Amino acid sequence: MSCWWLFLVPLLALGLNVIVQLAMHFLFVSAPIVRSYVAGCVAGAIGTIVLAWGAGWAELLTALLTFGGLTYGYSNFINVNYSSLRLRILKEMLRDGGATTLADLQSRYGSEAILDRRLTRLVEWGQLREDNGRFHAERGSFYRLAQVFLLLKKLLLGRGFRYEGNTL
Amino acid sequence: MSVLGYGLAAMMVSLFLQVLWVRWRKPANHARVIMVVFSLCSLAGGVLLRQIGAGDWCDVCRYLLLTGSLSVMYLIVYAAVEEDSPSMAMVYFAAQTSVEGRAREEFRQVLRDDLLFGERVSAMRREGWIEEGDGGALRLSRRGVFIGGFYTRLQHALRMDEGG
Numbered sequence: 001m002s003c004w005w006l007f008l009v010p011l012l013a014l015g016l017n018v019i020v021q022l023a024m025h026f027l028f029v030s031a032p033i034v035r036s037y038v039a040g041c042v043a044g045a046i047g048t049i050v051l052a053w054g055a056g057w058a059e060l061l062t063a064l065l066t067f068g069g070l071t072y073g074y075s076n077f078i079n080v081n082y083s084s085l086r087l088r089i090l091k092e093m094l095r096d097g098g099a100t101t102l103a104d105l106q107s108r109y110g111s112e113a114i115l116d117r118r119l120t121r122l123v124e125w126g127q128l129r130e131d132n133g134r135f136h137a138e139r140g141s142f143y144r145l146a147q148v149f150l151l152l153k154k155l156l157l158g159r160g161f162r163y164e165g166n167t168l
Numbered sequence: 169m170s171v172l173g174y175g176l177a178a179m180m181v182s183l184f185l186q187v188l189w190v191r192w193r194k195p196a197n198h199a200r201v202i203m204v205v206f207s208l209c210s211l212a213g214g215v216l217l218r219q220i221g222a223g224d225w226c227d228v229c230r231y232l233l234l235t236g237s238l239s240v241m242y243l244i245v246y247a248a249v250e251e252d253s254p255s256m257a258m259v260y261f262a263a264q265t266s267v268e269g270r271a272r273e274e275f276r277q278v279l280r281d282d283l284l285f286g287e288r289v290s291a292m293r294r295e296g297w298i299e300e301g302d303g304g305a306l307r308l309s310r311r312g313v314f315i316g317g318f319y320t321r322l323q324h325a326l327r328m329d330e331g332g
Contacts, residue, residue: 003224003227003230006230007229007230022326033328040220058171059171059172061172062171065234066233067182067237068240069234069240070237071238071312072241072244073237073241073310075245078184081322081328084256085285085288086288086291089197090292090298090311090312091316091323093298093308093312094312094316098308098312099305099307100305100306101304102289102306105285105306106285110281110285111284114254116272118255122255127259131269133271133273134268134270135271135331137259137262137269142255142256142259143251143259143263145245145256146256146257146260147193147260149256151319152245155187156187156246157249157250162252
């Protein structure tokens with residue numbers, strides 16, 4: 001197996017990832033977009049293994065790690081449209097002629113305006129469960145990811161999630 | 169093996185130096201520190217791979233693709249760690265009460281205006297997306313118009329809902 005082929009494998013796998021993710025997204029428009037990310041990532045990982053099969057474990061691991069970094073970058077590049085409040089503010093300012101005031105932004109994007117939207121999305125995406133008006137955390141992959149982030153916050157920044165002047 | 173070994177070593181050294189720099193110097197812009205440290209360490213590792221590790225140019229390209237993709241991944245993760253994702257804080261907040269759960273009103277403790285809104289507007293100013301106009305008004309900079317326009321087109325092309 002040539003060296004240049006091994007260079008191309010993660011890039012080809014990323015291409016497969018993008019095609020599968022977009023196909024899943026457009027075929028199942030009403031489904032949460034996170035499912036299309038998972039489908040694309042799995043397809044790309046399988047593609048990496050198939051294309052680099054027989055090159056030795058170190059080369060296979062190198063290709064998988066490279067693909068992992070690329071697919072994470074790609075999914076964040078798309079997902080930032082959903083998750084970033086800054087981008088939402090930017091896009092709405094653009095639609096409104098490019099100028100606004102701090103007070104107007106606060107009335108539109110303050111916690112009251114955003115609370116329901118965040119809760120709805122977390123329930124839709126299976127990260128929270130609503131039961132008689134109370135919200136419970138689903139201890140799935142997102143919760144585990146939050147735990148990892150909390151650990152990273154403590155290691156890198158020396159604090160946890162901030163709220164009410166305290167940290168979670 | 170040498171590509172993987174050099175790549176992982178470069179990432180570990182970069183991570184160590186970056187954490188040391190951030191903890192010691194406390195810079196305002198952590199992302200810039202990450203980009204500088206990871207780029208320099210990756211380039212140094214590439215030179216060592218070529219000179220000492222007997223790697224050819226193809227190995228160096230594979231090594232740079234590996235370190236580049238992992239550096240981008242780290243940069244994204246670090247930004248999220250630094251920014252206090254409200255969604256993660258809300259899920260973690262709800263998880264602290266396993267049986268009774270949280271009422272809507274309790275989530276206001278997590279979604280504080282100054283953390284959710286104020287810090288993000290400050291970050292938009294710092295990154296040059298918005299500028300101060302006359303009488304305290306805020307207006308989009310050229311960079312803000314470019315980024316906002318790009319993501320608006322992407323959102324329409326992918327038929328995505330409004331986020332944020």
